[in-house]
Amino acid sequence: xxxxxxxxxxxxxxxxxxxxSCAASGRxxxxxxxxxxxxxxxxxxxxxxxxxxxxxxTYYADSVKGRFTISRDNAxxxxxxxxxxxxxxxxxxxxxxxxxxxFYLSDYDGGYDYWGQGTQxxxxx
Numbered sequence: 500x501x502x503x504x505x506x507x508x509x510x511x512x513x514x515x516x517x518x519x520s521c522a523a524s525g526r527x528x529x530x531x532x533x534x535x536x537x538x539x540x541x542x543x544x545x546x547x548x549x550x551x552x553x554x555x556x557t558y559y560a561d562s563v564k565g566r567f568t569i570s571r572d573n574a575x576x577x578x579x580x581x582x583x584x585x586x587x588x589x590x591x592x593x594x595x596x597x598x599x600x601x602f603y604l605s606d607y608d609g610g611y612d613y614w615g616q617g618t619q620x621x622x623x624x
Contacts, residue, residue, distance in 0.1 A: 501525040501613040503595045508618030511585055515622070519580040521595030521615060529573040532598040535580045536608055537591035537620075546606035547593070548580060556604055563589075585622045592617040 507519040519535070534549040548569040549558045557569055568581040578595060596611035598604075605611075 501528060501531065501597045501599070503597060503613055503615035505593065505595045505615045505618040508593060508620045510621045510623065513585060513587055513622055513624050515585050516581070516583045517585065517620060519582065519593055519595075519618060519620070521578040521580075523576045523578065523595075523597065525576075527599065528576045528597070530599070531613075532601060532604045533569075533571060533578045534596045534598065534606070534608075534611055535569060535578075536594045536596055536611075537589075538594070538617075539588075539591040542591075544594070544608055546608065549604045549606060550578065551604045558604055558606060560606070582620070585620075587622045587624045589620060590622050591620060593620050 502524040504522045535547040538544040550569045566584045571578045594617045595615040597613040598611045601610050
């Protein structure tokens, strides 16, 4: 069992930066692929970024590639999402998720079995 708690969201102007954090409980965290997803009002949840259990592999949605960076610290049970050059279209609730079952890193939200409560990111123009 894993519990995930996101933090770091807030209001920022376009072009600014935010760093989201996800604190995970549970001794098996280091064995799980981790992902960040987001959901804007009236839209479906979408994949943002993923990182393999070892941290060796990362994967990004095209919309954030080059602007966002996902990282993890297995010693601290933490996952991060550094968001730079933010745009108004990045406004959404951001969720941290853990995948305890898949062999490969995935962008499919159905493959993630643990989810945090979300943190709001609002980018003003």
